[in-house]
Amino acid sequence: MKKTYHGSCHCGEVSYETQLDLQAGTFRCNCSVCRKKRSWLAVASPEDFRLVAGREALGEYQFATRKLHHLFCRNCGVSSYAWGENEALGTFFAVAVNCLDDATADELVNAPVAYVDGLHERYDAPPEETRHL
Numbered sequence: 001m002k003k004t005y006h007g008s009c010h011c012g013e014v015s016y017e018t019q020l021d022l023q024a025g026t027f028r029c030n031c032s033v034c035r036k037k038r039s040w041l042a043v044a045s046p047e048d049f050r051l052v053a054g055r056e057a058l059g060e061y062q063f064a065t066r067k068l069h070h071l072f073c074r075n076c077g078v079s080s081y082a083w084g085e086n087e088a089l090g091t092f093f094a095v096a097v098n099c100l101d102d103a104t105a106d107e108l109v110n111a112p113v114a115y116v117d118g119l120h121e122r123y124d125a126p127p128e129e130t131r132h133l
C-alpha cells in the first residue's frame with residue numbers, strides 16, 4: 001500500500017513529498033554512477049512525486065545517453081532523487097529511499113531489493129555480481 005513519505009538532502013534545502021509502496025520493491029543498480037553512489041532507489045510516478053523546496057539548489061548531472069537527470073544539492077552534495085523517461089515507465093522519478101526522513105528502519109529493512117544490470121542497459125535482469133552494490 002502506498003504511503004506518503006518526506007525526503008530531503010542532508011542540509012535540507014531540497015525536500016520532497018512522495019507516495020511509495022516500499023513493500024512493492026526497491027532497487028540497486030550496477031551502472032557506473034549508481035555503483036559510485038551506492039544508489040538505493042524506488043520508482044515513483046510523476047503524480048506521486050512533488051518537489052516541496054529547493055529547485056534552485058539542485059544541480060544536474062548527465063552522462064552517456066543522457067536519459068536520466070541525476071540531481072544533487074549544490075550545497076550538501078546529496079543526491080536525493082533523479083528523474084528520467086523510458087519506454088516502459090514514461091516519465092518517472094527515482095527516489096533515494098535512504099533520503100526518506102520518515103521511513104522507519106523497519107520499513108527499510110523489510111523493503112524487497114531487486115538488482116538491475118544498468119551497466120549493460122538491462123533493467124529486467126540482475127547482474128552476475130551484486131554483493132558490492
Ligand SMILES: [Zn+2]
Binds near residue numbers: 009012077
Ligand atoms: Zn543539501
